[in-house]
Amino acid sequence: QQQVKQSPQSLIVQKGGISIINCAYENTAFDYFPWYQQFPGKGPALLIAIRPDVSEKKEGRFTISFNKSAKQFSLHIMDSQPGDSATYFCAAVSESNFGNEKLTFGTGTRLTIIP
Amino acid sequence: AAGVIQSPRHLIKEKRETATLKCYPIPRHDTVYWYQQGPGQDPQFLISFYEKMQSDKGSIPDRFSAQQFSDYHSELNMSSLELGDSALYFCASSLYSGAGGYTFGSGTRLTVV
Numbered sequence: 001q002q003q004v005k006q007s008p009q010s011l012i013v014q015k016g017g018i019s020i021i022n023c024a025y026e027n028t029a030f031d032y033f034p035w036y037q038q039f040p041g042k043g044p045a046l047l048i049a050i051r052p053d054v055s056e057k058k059e060g061r062f063t064i065s066f067n068k069s070a071k072q073f074s075l076h077i078m079d080s081q082p083g084d085s086a087t088y089f090c091a092a093v094s095e096s097n098f099g100n101e102k103l104t105f106g107t108g109t110r111l112t113i114i115p
Numbered sequence: 116a117a118g119v120i121q122s123p124r125h126l127i128k129e130k131r132e133t134a135t136l137k138c139y140p141i142p143r144h145d146t147v148y149w150y151q152q153g154p155g156q157d158p159q160f161l162i163s164f165y166e167k168m169q170s171d172k173g174s175i176p177d178r179f180s181a182q183q184f185s186d187y188h189s190e191l192n193m194s195s196l197e198l199g200d201s202a203l204y205f206c207a208s209s210l211y212s213g214a215g216g217y218t219f220g221s222g223t224r225l226t227v228v
Contacts, residue, residue, distance in 0.1 A: 043205050043219035105157040
């Protein structure tokens with residue numbers, strides 16, 4: 001059972017456009033929600049993260065929107081560039097639950113930015 | 116800045132052989148996690164260690180074992196390898212304090228033939 005559901009599976013966006021990836025979770029014990037960017041053959045790299053006490057966090061061209069009541073969060077990439085082409089994973093973790101701090105990943109979105 | 120170091124980067128083994136993967140966490144990070152990522156799949160949690168003690172266990176086969184040593188490096192031992200074990204194996208480290216800074220290594224690509 002996938003605890004963190006992610007959509008879409010793949011996404012093609014024109015250069016300069018906005019890329020939007022959505023995630024939903026069930027476990028209300030999750031208290032930290034990071035997004036990871038992964039290039040082929042490389043490890044996931046932390047992109048941006050949010051805690052449930054805020055509804056939005058922005059870092060450069062990347063913004064996370066968080067809806068605690070709906071248990072949904074999304075990543076927006078503004079002015080998408082070809083270098084953003086990668087697989088993006090949302091994740092969730094319960095940091096306050098000792099012995100259970102593992103990341104639970106979404107299924108990933110393969111993003112392709114076309115010129 | 117120092118990152119999570121994994122070795123080897125690539126490993127080719129035959130069925131039924133044994134493999135050992137190593138992970139050196141970021142200095143002062145006290146928690147290590149192991150993940151397995153199949154082709155086109157999301158990383159699946161295997162096992163984690165906090166202060167050299169196993170802290171959580173995921174979908175790790177009984178043929179696999181792992182430990183964290185006194186210098187905080189960790190090793191994942193895989194025996195009786197099967198074709199289905201072919202995957203990328205990632206190690207991540209963090210501070211238990213909940214700073215949220217999970218840093219992944221570049222992974223070990225294991226191919227079982």
